[in-house]
Amino acid sequence: xxxxxxxxSYIADEMIFDTPVRRAWFAALIVAILVFxxxxxxxxxxxxxxxxxxxxxxxxxNILTGFTGQISLGQAAFMGIGGYTVAVFxxxxxxxxxxxxxxxxxxxxxxxxxxxxxxLRVKGLYLAIATLAASVIAHFVFAHWDPVTGGIGGLxxxxxxxxxxxxxxxxxxxxxxxxxxxxxxxxARNLFRTRVGRAFIAIRDRDxxxxxxxxxxxxxxxxxxxxSSFYAGVAGGLFAYFFRVVTPExxxxxxxxxxxxxxxxxxxxxxxxxxxxxxxxxxxPEALRFVTTMVTxxxxxxxxxxxxxREVVFGLLIVLFLIFEPHGLAEMxxxxxxxxxxxPFRT
Amino acid sequence: xxxxxxxxxxxxxxxxxxxxxxxxxxxxxxxxxxxDDIVIGGSLPMxxxxxxxxxxxHQGLNDFVEWKNANGGVAGRQxxxxxxxxxxxxxxSVAAFKKITAAHKPPFYFGDSTGFEKAIASELVQMGTTxxxxxxxxxxxxxxxxxxxxxxxxxxxxxxxxxxxQYIKNEASGGSAPKxxxxxxxxxxxxxxxxxxxxxxxxLGIELVDEIVxxxxxxxxxxxxxxxxxxRPDYVIFxxxxxxxxxxxxxxxxxxxLKTKFMGTYYTMDKLLxxxxxxxxxxxxxxxxxxxxxxDASGANFDAMRAWTKQHAPDVTYRxxxxxxxxxxxxxxxxxxxxxxxxxxxxxxxxxxAALESIENWDTGGIIGLPISMKTHSVPVGRIYQVxxxxxxxxxxxxxxxxx
Numbered sequence: 001x002x003x004x005x006x007x008x009s010y011i012a013d014e015m016i017f018d019t020p021v022r023r024a025w026f027a028a029l030i031v032a033i034l035v036f037x038x039x040x041x042x043x044x045x046x047x048x049x050x051x052x053x054x055x056x057x058x059x060x061x062n063i064l065t066g067f068t069g070q071i072s073l074g075q076a077a078f079m080g081i082g083g084y085t086v087a088v089f090x091x092x093x094x095x096x097x098x099x100x101x102x103x104x105x106x107x108x109x110x111x112x113x114x115x116x117x118x119x120l121r122v123k124g125l126y127l128a129i130a131t132l133a134a135s136v137i138a139h140f141v142f143a144h145w146d147p148v149t150g151g152i153g154g155l156x157x158x159x160x161x162x163x164x165x166x167x168x169x170x171x172x173x174x175x176x177x178x179x180x181x182x183x184x185x186x187x188a189r190n191l192f193r194t195r196v197g198r199a200f201i202a203i204r205d206r207d208x209x210x211x212x213x214x215x216x217x218x219x220x221x222x223x224x225x226x227x228s229s230f231y232a233g234v235a236g237g238l239f240a241y242f243f244r245v246v247t248p249e250x251x252x253x254x255x256x257x258x259x260x261x262x263x264x265x266x267x268x269x270x271x272x273x274x275x276x277x278x279x280x281x282x283x284x285p286e287a288l289r290f291v292t293t294m295v296t297x298x299x300x301x302x303x304x305x306x307x308x309x310r311e312v313v314f315g316l317l318i319v320l321f322l323i324f325e326p327h328g329l330a331e332m333x334x335x336x337x338x339x340x341x342x343x344p345f346r347t
Numbered sequence: 348x349x350x351x352x353x354x355x356x357x358x359x360x361x362x363x364x365x366x367x368x369x370x371x372x373x374x375x376x377x378x379x380x381x382x383d384d385i386v387i388g389g390s391l392p393m394x395x396x397x398x399x400x401x402x403x404x405h406q407g408l409n410d411f412v413e414w415k416n417a418n419g420g421v422a423g424r425q426x427x428x429x430x431x432x433x434x435x436x437x438x439x440s441v442a443a444f445k446k447i448t449a450a451h452k453p454p455f456y457f458g459d460s461t462g463f464e465k466a467i468a469s470e471l472v473q474m475g476t477t478x479x480x481x482x483x484x485x486x487x488x489x490x491x492x493x494x495x496x497x498x499x500x501x502x503x504x505x506x507x508x509x510x511x512x513q514y515i516k517n518e519a520s521g522g523s524a525p526k527x528x529x530x531x532x533x534x535x536x537x538x539x540x541x542x543x544x545x546x547x548x549x550x551l552g553i554e555l556v557d558e559i560v561x562x563x564x565x566x567x568x569x570x571x572x573x574x575x576x577x578x579r580p581d582y583v584i585f586x587x588x589x590x591x592x593x594x595x596x597x598x599x600x601x602x603x604x605l606k607t608k609f610m611g612t613y614y615t616m617d618k619l620l621x622x623x624x625x626x627x628x629x630x631x632x633x634x635x636x637x638x639x640x641x642x643d644a645s646g647a648n649f650d651a652m653r654a655w656t657k658q659h660a661p662d663v664t665y666r667x668x669x670x671x672x673x674x675x676x677x678x679x680x681x682x683x684x685x686x687x688x689x690x691x692x693x694x695x696x697x698x699x700x701a702a703l704e705s706i707e708n709w710d711t712g713g714i715i716g717l718p719i720s721m722k723t724h725s726v727p728v729g730r731i732y733q734v735x736x737x738x739x740x741x742x743x744x745x746x747x748x749x750x751x
Contacts, residue, residue, distance in 0.1 A: 043450075
C-alpha cells in the first residue's frame with residue numbers, strides 16, 4: 001500500500017509524472033497510440049482521429065471555461081475559422097500543413113481576442129451570449145463572403161502535404177492528428193505549472209482578488225481566449241484536412257454545446273477531464289449504436305424503434321453524470337486510483 | 348459521493364467489460380451471410396431533424412431489397428441492406444460509412460445529406476469500389492467531373508426549379524411575362540438552385556420581381572409577406588424548407604386576397620404540408636420526380652411496391668415520398684449491378700459508373716412517367732402536382748416535363 005509521496009523539492013512537487021507508475025502508464029499510452037494504426041481497421045482509425053480532434057478542441061475550451069472561468073459558446077466558430085484558414089491557404093496557394101495549422105491557430109486566436117473583449121465587462125450567461133453572437137457572426141461570414149469562403153457551398157480542401165508526402169487517408173492523417181493532440185494536451189498540462197496557468201486559475205476562483213494580487217485581468221482573460229481559440233483553430237484545421245471539405249454547416253452551434261458538454265462530463269478544470277469528456281461524448285453514441293446493429297438481424301424494425309431510444313439513453317447518461325458525479329469522469333478516475341492506492345482501506 | 352467499495356469496483360469493472368465486449372463485437376460484426384451478396388450500405392437519419400425522411404427512406408430501401416430478393420435477386424445474387432442511424436450528423440454518417448465499409452465492402456451506398464456526400468467524395472474516388480446516391484439532390488453532386496461516383500435518383504434542386512420555371516413559361520405562353528418571386532432558406536440546401544434559377548428565368552423571359560431569404564423554420568414572416576404584397580408576383584417558388592415558413596406565407600397571403608400561385612420542391616411536396624396547413628394548402632403546387640404512392644399511376648414496379656406494402660403492412664395506406672424515392676434508388680442500384688454482372692465485369696466503381704451512364708430510355712415501371720437516362724448522373728424529369736384538399740392528396744397539374 002502506498003500512503004504518500006515524499007517530495008523534497010518544489011521541482012519534484014511540480015512534476016507531471018511524479019511516480020514510476022505514472023511514467024509507466026504514460027509510456028504505455030504512447031506505445032498504444034503508436035501501435036494502434038497497425039491493429040485498427042478504417043473505422044476505428046477514423047474514430048480515433050475524430051476523438052483526437054475533439055480532445056484538442058475540448059482541451060482548448062477547458063483552458064478557457066474550466067481553468068479561467070470564462071464561459072464560451074463560440075468554440076465551433078473558432079474551429080470554423082481554423083478550418084477555413086486551412087482551406088483557403090491549402091486550396092488556393094498549396095501551403096503545406098506545417099504552416100497552415102499554426103496559421104489556423106493564430107487567425108483563430110486573433111478572432112478569439114476580439115470575442116474576449118466583452119469578458120472584462122460581462123460574466124456568466126452574459127458572456128455566453130456575447131460568444132454566441134460571435135458564433136452567429138462567424139457563421140454569417142462563412143456563408144456570405146463568397147470570394148474567400150466559397151459561400152454556402154464551402155471549400156474543398158486538398159490532402160495535407162509536406163515535402164511531397166501526401167496524407168491522403170485516415171491512416172496517414174492519424175499520425176498528424178494524434179501527434180498534434182499529444183503535444184496540445186502536454187502543452188496544456190504544462191501551462192498550469194506556470195505563472196500563466198496560475199493566473200488563469202486565480203481569475204476563475206475570484207477575479208477581484210486576482211486583480212488585487214496584481215494580475216491584469218484584461219490581459220490574462222484575453223490571453224485565455226486567445227489560447228483557447230488557438231487550440232480550436234488547430235482542431236478546426238485538422239478537421240478540414242480530415243474531412244477534406246468545409247462548409248458553414250460544418251461548424252454548427254450544436255458543436256459548441258457538444259464541447260461544453262464534453263468538459264462538464266469529463267471534468268472542468270482538469271486536462272484529463274477534457275480528454276475523457278471528448279472520448280465519452282464521441283464514443284458513447286457509437287457504442288449505443290452497436291446495440292441497434294446487434295439487434296437488427298433478429299429484429300429488423302430495430303433501427304426505427306431503437307434509434308430514438310438511443311438519443312434518450314445518451315441524454316440520460318449525461319444527466320446521471322451531472323447528478324451523481326458533478327466533478328466528471330476525471331474525478332471517477334481519481335477515486336479509482338485512490339482506491340488502489342489505499343486498498344484494503346476505504347477511500 | 349461515498350467512497351468506492353469493492354462492490355462498486357465490480358459494477359464499474361463489469362460495466363466496462365460489457366462495454367468493451369459490445370465495442371469488440373461491433374468492430375468486427377460477423378453475421379451468417381453469403382459471400383456473393385451485393386451489399387447496399389446506408390447512413391440514414393432515423394433521428395434528428397430529418398428523421399421524417401430517414402425513417403421513410405430506410406423503409407423504402409429495406410422493402411425494395413426484400414422484394415427484389417423474393418423475386419430472384421440480381422442476376423441470381425441476393426441483395427443485402429446494412430444501415431446505421433446518423434442523427435443527420437456528418438461525422439456520424441462518416442463513421443457509419445467507415446464501419447459498414449470496413450465490415451461489408453458495399454458496392455452501393457445511400458447517403459443522408461449533402462454534407463456527408465461531399466465529405467466522403469474524395470474517399471470514394473480513392474476507394475474505387477463504391478458508388479453512392481442518397482437523400483441529397485444537391486446540384487453539385489450531379490457533376491460527374493467532380494463527383495464521378497455519385498448520382499442523384501431524381502432531378503437536382505436546380506433541375507427541379509428548372510422544371511417549375513418551364514411549367515410557368517408553358518402556362519404563360521402568349522401572355523405577358525409572368526412575375527416570379529423566389530423565397531428560400533439561408534442554408535446550403537436553400538441557396539443551391541438560386542443562381543441557376545435566376546439565369547433560367549431570364550432565359551425563359553420570366554420576370555424575377557422579388558427574392559426573399561429567411562431562416563429555415565422561421566415563423567414570423569409578416570414583413571416578407573408585405574414585401575410580396577407590394578411586388579405582387581404571379582408565382583412564388585419556395586425552396587430549402589420542409590414546411591415552415593411556407594405555411595405562414597400561404598395563410599397570410601391568402602388572407603390578403605392575393606392570387607399568387609405557390610410552388611415548392613421535392614422536400615416540401617408531401618402530405619405534411621396538407622395536414623399542417625389544412626384548407627389554405629388547396630392549390631399549392633410543386634415539382635415531384637415520382638408518382639405519388641396514392642396516385643392513379645400504374646406500372647410493373649409501382650404496382651409491385653404497393654402490393655408489397657399491402658402484403659407486409661396491410662394497415663399502411665400511404666407511403667411518404669422518401670419511401671418511393673428510396674425504392675427507386677434501390678432499383679437503380681440493382682440495375683447497375685445487373686448490367687455489370689451480366690457484362691462479366693468486376694464490381695468496381697469505374698465499371699458501375701459506366702453501367703450507370705449506360706442507362707438510357709430506361710422504363711422505371713411506373714415510378715417515373717417517362718423513360719429515363721442517367722448520362723448526367725441525375726434524372727432531370729418531373730411533373731407538376733397540385734394539392735386537391737377535398738381529397739387530401741396531390742393530383743397532376745401538368746404532364747411530365749423533361750429538361751433539355
